[in-house]
Amino acid sequence: MYLKVDSLEKRYGAFDPSVSNLSFSLAQGELLGLLGPSGCGKTTTLRMISGMVAATSGRILVGGHDVTGLPTYRRNMGVMFQSYALFPHMTVAENVAFGLEMRKHSKHEIAKRVESALAMVRLNGVGDRKPRQLSGGQQQRVALARALVFEPDILLLDEPLSNLDAKLRDDMRNEIREIQQRLRMTTIFVTHDQTEAMAICDRIVVMNKGRLEQIGTPHEIYETPATPMVADFVGRINRLKGTWRSDGAIDINGSMTIRASRPGARGAPVLVMVRPHRIGLVASGSAIPSAEHENVLAGTIRQVTYIGDTLQYSVEAAGARILVEKATTSAGDPFQSGAEVLLHWSEQDTLTFAADGER
Ligand SMILES: Nc1ncnc2c1ncn2[C@@H]1O[C@H](COP(=O)(O)OP(=O)(O)OP(=O)(O)O)[C@@H](O)[C@H]1O
Ligand SMILES: [Mg+2]
Structure with a gap:
């Protein structure tokens, strides 16, 4: 060096x-x-x-x-x-x-x-x-x-x-x-x-x-x-607080279960972070593409913000607000405020940190 x-x-x-x-x-x-x-x-x-x-x-x-x-x-x-x-x-x-x-x-x-x-x-x-x-x-x-x-x-x-x-x-x-x-x-x-x-x-x-x-x-x-x-x-990101379960999954507010690629110690509090543009969005009731390693969560769109190249959705899910970002198309917004949706993202995109901030 x-x-x-x-x-x-x-x-x-x-x-x-x-x-x-x-x-x-x-x-x-x-x-x-x-x-x-x-x-x-x-x-x-x-x-x-x-x-x-x-x-x-x-x-x-x-x-x-x-x-x-x-x-x-x-x-x-x-x-x-x-x-x-x-x-x-x-x-x-x-x-x-x-x-x-x-x-x-x-x-x-x-x-x-x-x-x-x-x-x-x-x-x-x-x-x-x-x-x-x-x-x-x-x-x-x-x-x-x-x-x-x-x-x-x-x-x-x-x-x-x-x-x-x-x-x-x-x-x-x-x-x-x-x-x-x-x-x-x-x-x-x-x-x-x-x-x-x-x-x-x-x-x-x-x-x-x-x-x-x-x-x-x-x-x-x-x-x-x-x-x-x-x-x-280094970029926008969602935060969710949860607890590691004995089977290696994470419980969020008792209302949702998600999985990460690296499990933590049972019972320990965990901070989950997901980038807004890594979250997929489909209408409620639709099939999730390649669902096997996906976290899936039902929610309601509360706000849609158009910023030219990006659409930002604020989605109420599992007692929290989750930001989702999608590239815009000339066809216009696929979802309106109030729409029932499914959010999905992969285990790889699920970052987890011990609640004290260490990985
Ligand atoms: N001459 C000085 N005397 C006392 N404290 C100082 C002095 N110079 C810097 N500091 C303090 O040291 C810390 C770091 O300052 P520094 O200028 O290195 O920050 P920085 O990361 O460059 O911030 P910025 O992005 O605003 O330029 C700050 O809390 C600042 O108040
Ligand atoms: Mg400086």
């Missing part, structure tokens, strides 16, 4: 630690996402890795060398800050050159590198402008060029797309991925947007309250979340 974070901790004064017992590593050329809710310690982690904030304890290793005590400029890491703060009085080219001048390169070398960094983010020809003469998205690209310009071994990006509108954000995220892969740059990408993390990261670290909840590929994080927090954070 090329970059290794080992038992990192940060305490600010007497508060609870902002980051604690955090360990993960990246292979060379890997893009790792740091994903988690606001305040979970993402920026603090990135700042410790870059050297802008001193770790309270723990180590950071690059290529086997301990860099924990080194100043930022000796770590050869390109950083793009959350508030990307370009220098307003400098031109775009001067902004990008800033890090190189600190490193004492020749004028000619600097000009060459600035030009190629601006080309990389598709901003050729705007070097003489001031930041205020650029759009928000262009300014964000300048900040990215500034992080790339000295060909760092490691790229650290803190919410690099936060100030862009939805369409530009998708384009830029693909561009970042393309540049990162072309230069084979080991990269940490901080975001609180799970779609963004899933779309471009090789692996994702999900953080919560300063700690690591799970590390895995986007597929692992989504399909086999380690905790209810991860399951909740």
Whole structure:
């Protein structure tokens, strides 16, 4: 592994630690996402890795060398800050050159590198402008060029797309991925947007309250979340409370029995989670396709919400409200509010957690 974070901790004064017992590593050329809710310690982690904030304890290793005590400029890491703060009085080219001048390169070398960094983010020809003469998205690209310009071994990006509108954000995220892969740059990408993390990261670290909840590929994080927090954070999901029965099934409210692919200890409380789009919906009395390993539940539709590409049904069943999502078709809504329906989903799609949150 090329970059290794080992038992990192940060305490600010007497508060609870902002980051604690955090360990993960990246292979060379890997893009790792740091994903988690606001305040979970993402920026603090990135700042410790870059050297802008001193770790309270723990180590950071690059290529086997301990860099924990080194100043930022000796770590050869390109950083793009959350508030990307370009220098307003400098031109775009001067902004990008800033890090190189600190490193004492020749004028000619600097000009060459600035030009190629601006080309990389598709901003050729705007070097003489001031930041205020650029759009928000262009300014964000300048900040990215500034992080790339000295060909760092490691790229650290803190919410690099936060100030862009939805369409530009998708384009830029693909561009970042393309540049990162072309230069084979080991990269940490901080975001609180799970779609963004899933779309471009090789692996994702999900953080919560300063700690690591799970590390895995986007597929692992989504399909086999380690905790209810991860399951909740990476997409919409239904929650049902139940109890394990002796035959390995789960009793919900005494009114329904469901099965999961991995049974738990008899009598123990269990939290069941199912993703809305993995639930099938048929009219009451219809046959369920491939019923053998399906959980089936009778319910009544209480609300139908049309959001363009998706129809959301809120279904009352087993004393709870269950959200079901279906792709829309031009034929219109098959079910109206008040309709009696059967919900069905597979045992594989039935995630179970002990009520204390462990899997
Ligand atoms: N200089 C500081 N002094 C005291 N507490 C701080 C300091 N910097 C950060 N914190 C605290 O550390 C915790 C983690 O903050 P951090 O900025 O790392 O979160 P984040 O995950 O980046 O959040 P966001 O998504 O909002 O950017 C927060 O509770 C924050 O209030
Ligand atoms: Mg932050």
